[in-house]
Amino acid sequence: MIVTARPPVAVAGGGGAVGGMLVELLRGSGAEVRVLDPRDPDRPTDVTGTAPDLVESLTDAATVVLAVPEPVALAAARTLPPLLRPGALLVDTLSVKSRYAAALREHAPAVQAVGINPMFAPSLGMAGRVVAVVVHNDGADVRGFLGLLEGGGAKLVRLAADEHDRLCAATQVVTHAAVLAFGLALADLGVPAAQLAAVAPPPHTVMLSLLARIGLGRPEVYWDVQAGNPAAPAARAALVDGLARLTRVCEHGTQSEFEELLVTALTPLGEDAERYGDLCARIFGGPVR
Secondary structure, eight states, X not given: XXXXXXOOEEEETTTSXXXXXXHHHHHHTTOOEEEEOTTOTTSOOOTTSOOHHHHHHHTTOSEEEEOSOHHHHXXXXXXSGGGSOTTOEEEEOOSOOHHHHHHHHHHOTTSEEEEEEESSOGGGOSTTOEEEEEEEEOOHHHHHHHHHHHHTTOEEEEOOHHHHHHHHIIIIIHHHHHHXXXXXXXXXXXXXXXXXXXXXXXXXXXXXXXXXXXXXXXXXXXXXXXIIOTTHHHHHHHHHHXXXXXXXXXXXXXHHHHHHHHHHHHGGGGGGHHHHHHHHHHHHTSOOO
């Protein structure tokens, strides 16, 4: 019996957080993984070039994962397709999908391609976590790769590229901007940290925790979320408008108008308002206040 070796997988950016998580998952499935990353001086790093060592690493790869910044991925969409073996799969991990999807339509319309966006910090692990999925060009290998993610416990949510970017503007841009604005407001108020901690009610403590998570994270990740998403300006403008509406009512309106604002603010929760209230109670460890 002749055993045929499985073609390798190349992961550009495999030394990063998302790339490293995928390297571990792929190796756990038995795949041979080649890591292309500037953190490893012995490996090719420029996935947009034609260096012999890069060509050698890619031409026999069954799957090429691009866990790289958007400018690199956009350039790779133009330069990589001629280097890929027939039937190879391209996987991107970008937090913005629409521009890359357009580049693939122009330069690689026949290449199997799927985009994933883990909606969590890789350090939390994939099991039980949501991964947004944008299928650019479907195929058997796309479905096989997504099956690998599901086997790792991921919950896949399939979206179109533009839909992905709009939803990420709502779930990430607005959220991070609100937390950062909260921190900037506290900095302007000049209240010492020790005093905040001494009297902070549970909601304030949770907000401080979120602020710490973002502020202690990698700036380039949050910069990409805020500056890279084409839907981000409208999302931040909606946040600014919401605060302005609240200010007008509190300074010039009535309690009944304030109550109307609360009703409007709850509408995005839909029928899940009680469920989110219960979740908040569990986070705080007691009744909702």
